[in-house]
Structure formats: structure tokens, C-alpha cells
Amino acid sequence: MPELMDKDTFRKALENAIKGKAATGSPFSKAWAEGRLTRTHLARWAENHYKYVGPFADYLGYVYARMPHQYLEAKDFLLANMYEEEIGGDRHTDLLIRFAEACGTTRERVLDPDNCNATTRALQAWCYCVAMREDPIVAVAGLVVGLESQVPSIYRKQTPTLREKYGFTDYELEFFDLHIVSDEIHGERGYQIVLEHANTPELQQRCLRICEIGAEMRLLYTDGLYRDYVEPDLNPLQRAA
Numbered sequence: 512m513p514e515l516m517d518k519d520t521f522r523k524a525l526e527n528a529i530k531g532k533a534a535t536g537s538p539f540s541k542a543w544a545e546g547r548l549t550r551t552h553l554a555r556w557a558e559n560h561y562k563y564v565g566p567f568a569d570y571l572g573y574v575y576a577r578m579p580h581q582y583l584e585a586k587d588f589l590l591a592n593m594y595e596e597e598i599g600g601d602r603h604t605d606l607l608i609r610f611a612e613a614c615g616t617t618r619e620r621v622l623d624p625d626n627c628n629a630t631t632r633a634l635q636a637w638c639y640c641v642a643m644r645e646d647p648i649v650a651v652a653g654l655v656v657g658l659e660s661q662v663p664s665i666y667r668k669q670t671p672t673l674r675e676k677y678g679f680t681d682y683e684l685e686f687f688d689l690h691i692v693s694d695e696i697h698g699e700r701g702y703q704i705v706l707e708h709a710n711t712p713e714l715q716q717r718c719l720r721i722c723e724i725g726a727e728m729r730l731l732y733t734d735g736l737y738r739d740y741v742e743p744d745l746n747p748l749q750r751a752a
Contacts, residue, residue, distance in 0.1 A: 512712065513712045513715070513716055514712060515710075515711065515712050515715065516712075516715055518706045521706055521709070521715055522702065522706060524715075524719055525652070525656055525702065525705065525718065525719060525722055528657075528719045528720075528722040528723040528726070529656075529657060529660075529661065529722055529723070529725075529726040532723065532726035532727050532730050533661055533664070533665075533726060533729075533730070534661055534665055534726075534729045534730050534732075534733045535661070535664055535665050535668060536730070537730055537733035537734050537737065538734065538737040538741075539556075539733045539734065539736045539737035539741060540665060540668070540669070540733055542737070542741060543556075543668075543669045543672065544668040544669050544672055545672070546672045546675075546676035546677070548741065549744070550614045550615055550677065551614070551615065551740075552740055552741055552744075553614045553677075554611060554614035554615050554616035555616075555736065555739075555740040556736055556740075557607060557608075557610055557611035557614060557616065557621060558611065558616060558620055558621050558623075558626050558627065559627045559628060559631040559732075559736060560607065561604060561607055561608070561611070561621045561622070562624070562627040562631050562632070562635055563631060563634050563635055563638070563732065564603070564604065564607065565604050566635065566638070566639070567596055567638075568592075568593040568596040568597050569639075569642075570638045570639065570641075570642040570654055571589045571592055571593050571596075571642070571654070572589075572593060572642075573639075573642035573643045573650075574589055574642050574647050574650045574651065574654070575589040575590060575593070577647045577650075578647040579647070582647075582704075582708060584704070585647070585648075585651065585704045585708065588697075588700050588701075588704060589651075592697055595693060601685070603686065603689070603690075606685050606686035606689065607621075607686045608621050608622075609682075609683060609685070609686065610679075610683055610684065610686050610687075613679060613680075613683040628735050628736070628739045628740075629735065630731050630732050630734070630735025630736075630739075631732055631735065631736075633728070633731065633732070634728050634729065634731070634732040637724075637725075637728050638654060638658075641653045641654060641721065641725075642654065645717075645721065646714065646717065648704065648705060648708045648709050648714060648718065649709075649714070649717045649718055649721050650721075651701055651704050651705055652701070652705045652709070652717075652718035652719075652721050652722050652725075653721035653722065653724065653725045654701075654725070655697060655698060655700075655701030655704075656698065656701045656702055656705055656718075656722050656725075657721060657722040657723070657724070657725025657726055657729075658725045658726075658728075658729055659694050659697050659698055659701065660694070660697070660698025660699075660701060660702070661698075661726070661729065662690050662691070662694035662698070663690070663691045663692075663694055663695045663698070666687045666690055666691045667691060669687070670684060670687040670688065670691065673687070705718050
């Protein structure tokens with residue numbers, strides 16, 4: 512039976528649960544950061560990404576509704592996160608659609624629920640399942656620590672390439688610039704909630720496992736984008752490499 516970890520040990524264990532499975536290591540993320548994707552590939556990413564992040568406030572809403580009322584700081588964080596996503600200034604999904612249109616696709620294609628691949632559907636379904644069925648603290652670990660906390664490290668590698676290689680404007684890239692800052696804050700607050708309230712060995716182990724699975728799901732999602740949208744455009748020699 513595992514023993515209860517102190518907060519420093521637990522924090523390191525949470526970080527290690529994600530290492531090696533982070534989406535920055537996927538072929539799609541690497542090709543993006545190196546400027547090897549086309550605008551069409553980026554458009555397919557935006558169409559799929561909307562299906563994952565579009566309902567993020569919904570995921571958090573399910574967690575908020577089940578969070579114990581005495582965990583006021585956790586409930587406040589979830590509510591503030593939902594507010595920022597939906598009505599705290601520009602709606603985040605509208606910023607994503609703005610980028611998608613700059614890539615050459617349309618709002619209609621982004622909003623079309625059938626316009627995504629199977630691994631994107633799997634990630635969205637997993638998020639709903641975690642939000643509705645897991646212990647609320649475990650759900651925060653999976654959705655905020657396992658998924659959301661990865662965003663700044665991903666976008667810091669990709670956004671400079673979007674400016675320098677593809678020539679997107681600051682206006683078109685507001686979605687990325689915003690999330691580099693906001694998700695760093697959200698990720699850290701998620702860590703603090705999990706460190707404070709995962710107060711039994713069993714809860715700690717469940718949080719570690721859900722972080723690992725969350726990282727695997729996001730990696731599966733990005734691998735799916737490469738397989739379905741980038742690989743078909745490569746010649747056989749490139750695919751073999």
C-alpha cells in the first residue's frame with residue numbers, strides 16, 4: 512500500500528506522470544514547430560481542436576457541480592476558468608475560429624460536429640467522462656494538470672513559427688498568446704488544488720494515474736492529426752523515414 516506523499520514529492524510525481532507522454536513530442540507538434548506543416552494542415556488542426564476545447568467550460572461545469580462546497584478555492588477557480596473561457600472578454604473559441612479562418616477554412620467547418628477525426632472524438636469523450644464520473648479532485652488532476660498545464664510549453668514552441676515562417680499577425684494569433692499566459696496560471700492553480708485536497712494515498716494514486724492517462728490522450732489526439740492529415744501528403748520515402 513503506497514504511503515501518503517508530502518506535497519513536494521507528490522508535485523514531482525505529478526510532473527513525472529506527464530513526462531515522456533507530453534504532446535510536444537508528437538510528430539505533428541514537431542512538424543509544426545519546425546515549420547513543415549501547410550496552412551491546410553493548420554486548418555485541419557483548428558477544426559479538430561475546436562471539438563476538444565470548445566466544450567472545456569462544460570467539462571469544468573460538471574466538475575464544479577460535484578466539487579464539495581467546503582472547497583471554496585477550488586470552486587472559485589473552476590468558476591473563474593469557465594468565465595474566462597466564455598464571457599471574460601473575447602470568447603476563447605472565437606479566437607480559435609479567427610485563427611482557423613486565417614488558415615483558409617470557414618466558421619461553418621469549424622462548428623460542424625462531424626468535421627473531426629476519431630481520435631479527436633475520443634479525447635472529447637474522455638474529457639466528458641472524467642468530468643462527470645471521476646472524483647472532482649481527480650477530475651481537476653486529469654483535465655487541468657494532465658491536459659491544460661501542457662498548453663504553454665506546446666504553444667511557446669509553435670507560436671514563433673506561426674509568426675516567422677507563416678506570417679500570421681498578432682491579431683490572428685491572439686488565441687495562442689492568450690493561452691500561453693492564462694493556461695500557465697490555470698495549470699499552477701490546478702496543481703495547488705490537487706496538492707491540497709488529494710489527502711489520502713488512494714486519492715494521490717488516482718490523481719497520478721489520471722494525469723498519465725490525460726497526457727496519453729492528448730498525445731493520441733495529436734498523433735491522430737499527423738496520421739490523418741499530414742501523412743497522406745508525404746511521399747512514400749518521407750513516410751518511411
